[in-house]
Amino acid sequence: MKITKEELVRYIDHSLLRAQLTNEEIIEGCNYAKELNCVSVCVNSNRVKMAAEILTGSSTAVGTVVGFPSGAHTSYIKAKETEEAYNNGAVEIDMVIDIGAMRSGDYDFVREDIKAVVKASPAIVKVILENAYLTKEEIAIASNLCEEAEAHYVKTSTGFAMSGAILKDIMIMKNAVSNKMKVKAAGGITDLKFALELIEAGCTRLGTSKTAQILAELD
Numbered sequence: 001m002k003i004t005k006e007e008l009v010r011y012i013d014h015s016l017l018r019a020q021l022t023n024e025e026i027i028e029g030c031n032y033a034k035e036l037n038c039v040s041v042c043v044n045s046n047r048v049k050m051a052a053e054i055l056t057g058s059s060t061a062v063g064t065v066v067g068f069p070s071g072a073h074t075s076y077i078k079a080k081e082t083e084e085a086y087n088n089g090a091v092e093i094d095m096v097i098d099i100g101a102m103r104s105g106d107y108d109f110v111r112e113d114i115k116a117v118v119k120a121s122p123a124i125v126k127v128i129l130e131n132a133y134l135t136k137e138e139i140a141i142a143s144n145l146c147e148e149a150e151a152h153y154v155k156t157s158t159g160f161a162m163s164g165a166i167l168k169d170i171m172i173m174k175n176a177v178s179n180k181m182k183v184k185a186a187g188g189i190t191d192l193k194f195a196l197e198l199i200e201a202g203c204t205r206l207g208t209s210k211t212a213q214i215l216a217e218l219d
Contacts, residue, residue: 001196005218006037011199013063013092013184014038015159015209016047023050030054033211040092042207044068045085052089063092066117069158071096071130075113079120086121093117094184094207096128096158102142103133110142114149126153126184126205131169132161139169143176153205157187164188170201192217 014033016026026043030051033041040061043051051062064085067073073081082093095117101109118125127146131139146154154173157164164187173183185198186207192214195206208214 001200003196003199003218005215008195008215008218009036009038009211011195011204011206012038012211012214013040013042013094013186013205013207014060014211015186015207016041016043016051017065017068017159018209019044026050027054030060034058034060036211036215038211039205042092042094045081045088045090048085048088048090056089061092062090063094064090065128065158066093066095067098068094068096068128069130069160071099071128075116078113079116082117082120082123086123090123092124092126093121094126094128094155096130097142099130099133102129102138107141107145111145111149114146114151118150124153125151126155127151128155128158128186129173130158130161131156131166132163136169136172139172140176143173143181147177147181151181153182153184155184155186155205155207157185159187159207159209161187165194165198167197167201170198170203174202190214 016029042063165185184205185203189208190210
């Protein structure tokens with residue numbers, strides 16, 4: 001697959017989620033993504049206002065995470081976090097499912113947990129399954145629950161578990177949902193070859209903090 005730098009950045013959600021990042025590093029990262037024309041920047045919710053001020057008027061959207069990275073927050077808190085983030089300028093929400101509930105087989109709860117976030121704002125909702133902790137069957141079921149809850153994307157990982165995006169998991173997710181649902185890969189995307197393999201597998205978004213490293217291979 002051949003791709004230009006200008007085309008590739010429109011797949012990239014540039015990730016700035018490490019807790020130790022300073023304000024200066026967040027500002028630098030947002031400006032970097034803005035100059036590249038990345039499709040979005042993903043920051044923690046306490047940095048949404050900052051990112052929104054930098055990215056206003058650009059074609060790089062502001063995204064944030066909810067229930068991150070454990071997913072072990074109440075649905076009420078996830079919904080309120082979503083509402084506040086949207087009011088502060090985030091137009092994309094990457095939420096983590098209740099992983100323990102999913103592994104317990106409490107599928108109705110998982111569906112309603114996602115639905116609470118979907119209903120909390122008009123933002124695009126991407127649901128992080130954290131596939132490292134799920135069986136292949138659970139990945140398929142969770143993907144389907146995301147669609148039932150009317151989320152927009154199903155996403156592989158937070159990038160904070162012991163493994164991230166895996167091509168076989170992408171295929172499971174794709175096969176579990178209709179064409180209306182989109183797939184985002186994140187976690188361990190550090191080189192151009194893997195990025196292109198994920199796009200070819202059907203991912204329309206790639207979450208990575210290694211944007212510069214990947215793009216350098218196209219120079």
